[in-house]
Amino acid sequence: MTAQDYPAEAYALDGQLWWTLPFYPGTKRPYGAVNKIAAWLYFNKRVGDRFTIRELREAVGTDNAPNYQEHFNRRLRELRALGWLLPSSQEDAELRTDEYRVGVKGWHPGAGPRPKFSSRISPAVQRTVFDRDGRRCVICGVASGEPYPAAPTEMAAITIGHRIPQKFGGSDDIDNLQVECQRCNEPMREEAGLPVTFDEVYAQIRRLKRAEKETMLRWMRSGRRSRSRLDVLYDQARQLSPNEKRQLTERLELATDQPSLGQES
Numbered sequence: 001m002t003a004q005d006y007p008a009e010a011y012a013l014d015g016q017l018w019w020t021l022p023f024y025p026g027t028k029r030p031y032g033a034v035n036k037i038a039a040w041l042y043f044n045k046r047v048g049d050r051f052t053i054r055e056l057r058e059a060v061g062t063d064n065a066p067n068y069q070e071h072f073n074r075r076l077r078e079l080r081a082l083g084w085l086l087p088s089s090q091e092d093a094e095l096r097t098d099e100y101r102v103g104v105k106g107w108h109p110g111a112g113p114r115p116k117f118s119s120r121i122s123p124a125v126q127r128t129v130f131d132r133d134g135r136r137c138v139i140c141g142v143a144s145g146e147p148y149p150a151a152p153t154e155m156a157a158i159t160i161g162h163r164i165p166q167k168f169g170g171s172d173d174i175d176n177l178q179v180e181c182q183r184c185n186e187p188m189r190e191e192a193g194l195p196v197t198f199d200e201v202y203a204q205i206r207r208l209k210r211a212e213k214e215t216m217l218r219w220m221r222s223g224r225r226s227r228s229r230l231d232v233l234y235d236q237a238r239q240l241s242p243n244e245k246r247q248l249t250e251r252l253e254l255a256t257d258q259p260s261l262g263q264e265s
């Protein structure tokens with residue numbers, strides 16, 4: 001991949017790619033390895049791709065850590081707390097012992113400030129919340145690495161937010177935590193340029209079919225977008241290996257009499 005292929009979010013304000021930054025922009029503080037690795041993985045690997053510690057070491061520059069394997073293992077654990085799912089060969093039998101896979105993409109520097117929960121909420125609690133909510137934003141339903149519904153050219157990063165915001169007294173209890181995407185976590189109504197007045201929204205909602213209104217009512221009452229059986233099955237299907245996905249696609253093509261259109265890219 002050449003430099004001009006990277007989207008704007010891959011660059012810091014000074015025009016350097018995030019993973020090549022020596023210092024935090026405008027300071028003399030060394031730029032952190034977790035940020036560099038998150039940025040490099042986000043913009044150089046697709047969900048499902050494999051990588052090795054050696055690749056990371058070459059991509060984010062040599063680290064003087066005497067035991068770089070352990071150093072990077074620690075960084076990978078920190079990334080898991082930022083929404084990344086990075087199975088190793090112990091969790092994914094198709095991987096070699098030195099390989100990892102990009103299962104789910106989480107936060108990266110181009111998505112805005114690092115979520116603040118990471119230091120306070122324990123990794124175990126974060127994992128529980130991610131697993132319970134299916135690693136999707138409970139508000140808009142987007143999954144990590146998918147395009148945002150409201151901004152289709154941007155890829156979503158997921159994080160953990162508070163149902164009742166902390167400034168209104170919300171706690172860090174599991175019941176008050178939920179998976180949110182970065183956009184829903186930091187509402188940007190004006191920036192997103194969405195129709196947000198009651199009249200504009202209601203004018204469209206009152207024209208919905210009755211079943212759609214019922215679904216909308218359910219979401220409004222529970223404060224979250226519930227997912228259909230089809231959505232849940234699709235979530236499971238996206239976790240299959242590339243081979244299994246191909247197999248599933250072929251079976252669906254047969255079952256629906258839709259001949260293969262041939263492989264893209």
Ligand SMILES: [Zn+2]
Binds near residue numbers: 137138140141183184
């Ligand atoms: Zn969202």
